[in-house]
Amino acid sequence: MAENSTGGTQTLTERQRQIAAAARALLDAEGPEGLTMRRVADALGIKAPSLYKHVPDKTALELLVVAGGFVEVAEALEAATADAAEPLPALAKAYRDYAVAHPHLYRLMNYQPLRRDLLPPGLEERAAMPLLAATGHDGDKARALWAFAHGMVSLEIDGRFPPDADLPAAWKAGLATFV
Amino acid sequence: MAENSTGGTQTLTERQRQIAAAARALLDAEGPEGLTMRRVADALGIKAPSLYKHVPDKTALELLVVAGGFVEVAEALEAATADAAEPLPALAKAYRDYAVAHPHLYRLMNYQPLRRDLLPPGLEERAAMPLLAATGHDGDKARALWAFAHGMVSLEIDGRFPPDADLPAAWKAGLATFV
């Protein structure tokens, strides 16, 4: 394990961290169209071919960004659960806030198969832990809750709810069932 | 209303129906990468530029395909509700079955804003009706149910559930809360 270059499982060089950060910034600012090898290179003041000395290909670069997103999501959900008067609504709010704040990253993380084999070990589990805890460690219930939350935020960020839909009310109606 | 050409609200020529059908077949078979003006034209034995005599641009063509999908979804959900011993599980099964059978079409329909202004009037409402009825015409509850179902099927077709996840159990756990 602990491969690098980076075909997987982390420990990054300084340059790799810079590349990932530039890619993340471009994705946040412009969406997936903005995330190209040329644009990332431009942001670092180098030429696109030079990137290939640090990263094997574009999907590896995207995975770096995805991994960063998982860390942030885990931190956000852990923080929301920490004070915990009512864990479920707090968790839901944190999940939604993160997705709405970073819609492009959210899609990159969740709209395609996850390369678990190349992700830092335990990272996905860490991000899922607060959900699991909130359902009394019932895996099926946790997945149902995740699906509900994912459905709500993806329909929101993809602009699929009708303009007049009362989203907070829909969240409440859905969450009520999980208490 | 009743524009054509087609910048909107239906009544198609024979050629337009052929074009939409070819596009749909390509999308089902190869996904969005396969759905290009060249490939659609090829399938009809003509050249890509000729398509522009029948359809203003590619997004208009995609909307034709989306509209066809809504008709099919509406029919599937209506059929599932018809016999109705237990409407909710039947509805969920029909929704899931359709999405899993046509994942590329499902994404085209649901992963981007819906051009309601260009869709045949009443079509979206018709497709939503069975959901609404199943929640006793509670709009917020219906949207929550939709979000749950959408979350489940999109996580499934996008390959985001862990390999060991028990999907039927998650559906059951989620649906239980809506009864």
Added chain:
DNA sequence: GTCTATAGTGGGATAGAC
């Protein structure tokens, strides 16, 4: 309603010199 020709744009990635 079809065609040819073509404009215009963009992308990922490699070879090989320095």
Added chain:
DNA sequence: GTCTATCCCACTATAGAC
């Protein structure tokens, strides 16, 4: 570790002849 040069690919869409 960076560069230049380059190859490959693909796409949407328009102009104008027939």
